[in-house]
Amino acid sequence: MRITTPTRYFLFSLPILLLFSTAFVFVSLSQRFSKELSYVVGFLFYDGFWCLMIPYLILGKDNFLSVFKEDTSLFRKENWWLVLLLLSTTIGAFGMLLRHNIANTPRMLIVTSIPVAIITGTCEEILWRGLYTKVFPKQVVSGLIYPTIGFAVWHLSPQLIYPATMPGGMFAFAGLTFFLGLCYGLVAYKTGSCRWTAISHSLNGVLDFGGALAPAVLALIFSSALR
Numbered sequence: 001m002r003i004t005t006p007t008r009y010f011l012f013s014l015p016i017l018l019l020f021s022t023a024f025v026f027v028s029l030s031q032r033f034s035k036e037l038s039y040v041v042g043f044l045f046y047d048g049f050w051c052l053m054i055p056y057l058i059l060g061k062d063n064f065l066s067v068f069k070e071d072t073s074l075f076r077k078e079n080w081w082l083v084l085l086l087l088s089t090t091i092g093a094f095g096m097l098l099r100h101n102i103a104n105t106p107r108m109l110i111v112t113s114i115p116v117a118i119i120t121g122t123c124e125e126i127l128w129r130g131l132y133t134k135v136f137p138k139q140v141v142s143g144l145i146y147p148t149i150g151f152a153v154w155h156l157s158p159q160l161i162y163p164a165t166m167p168g169g170m171f172a173f174a175g176l177t178f179f180l181g182l183c184y185g186l187v188a189y190k191t192g193s194c195r196w197t198a199i200s201h202s203l204n205g206v207l208d209f210g211g212a213l214a215p216a217v218l219a220l221i222f223s224s225a226l227r
Contacts, residue, residue, distance in 0.1 A: 003135050007058055011135060012142075015150030018050050022157040030161050036216040036223075039161050043120065043213055046154075051123035055131040067130025071137075071192030082190055085183050086200045092180075093204035105209065112221075113214035117205025120213060122198045124151070129184055130194035137192060144185045152178035162212040 025045050029038035056064050074082060128151040136143030155177045156170055164173035184197040205211065 003058070008135070011058075011132065012146070014050075014054070015147075015153060018046075018150070019153055019157055022046050022050070022154070023160055026157060026160050035161050036219040039158065039213065039216045040220060042158060042161070046157075047120060047123040051127040055126050058131065059134060063134070067126055067134055067193065068195045068198070069193055070195060072190060074187065074191050074196050079190060082187050086187060086196060089180060089183050089200055089204055090207070093207040106218075109209055109214060109218055112218045113208075113210030114206055116210040116214045116217055117208075118202040120210075121201035121203075121205045125184065125188075125194040125198035125201050128181065129188035129197050133188045133192060133194065138189070140189070144182075144189045148178060148181040148185045151181035158212070 022042060022045065026038055026042040029041055033041075055067070059066065073079075128147045132143050132147040152174045155174045159170040159173065164170050166173055166176075168175075184194075184201065187197050188194050209215075210217075
């Protein structure tokens with residue numbers, strides 16, 4: 001797969017372009033529409049344009065799905081620590097699950113969170129781990145550290161509508177996503193694939209009931225049904 005120099009420069013500028021464009025979409029929409037609609041449409045723009053269309057245009061039709069193809073199997077004896085790393089992120093997600101009162105959580109929210117988490121988690125991994133891993137294979141700075149920073153910084157954008165409620169606010173949440181992205185990045189760096197990170201990311205999103213996105217989707221569904 002041949003990647004041109006302009007494409008490489010574009011990928012270095014991508015996190016900045018992504019941050020400002022998504023922030024513009026979130027904020028501008030929220031000034032005219034409900035927070036729920038603005039949030040959902042903002043994520044549709046992020047997932048559809050940045051996470052799917054851009055990797056497809058760069059990698060091409062024949063190579064797009066190669067982001068899920070492993071160069072080295074995760075389940076090898078020497079990769080035991082990578083498996084533990086992925087499992088540790090899921091343990092953390094179970095911690096988030098315990099924050100919820102599961103017995104009183106609406107079933108519709110649980111059901112809605114499953115496709116929402118799978119779609120968002122997979123799309124994000126295609127961009128931040130899949131694309132950068134394929135374009136910059138075995139390159140620590142370009143293929144691992146830089147997209148991890150971009151992944152973390154992007155999470156400031158949707159918080160312009162729904163700020164994090166954790167101590168430290170939106171910047172603390174972005175910092176937390178940096179370490180999560182670093183775990184995923186190490187797995188993708190070693191395997192040359194975002195296959196397992198997409199599965200882990202999606203599962204963790206389900207355990208968090210889709211974050212703020214699933215409730216926003218559900219609110220739009222019910223508001224439409226009542227009209």
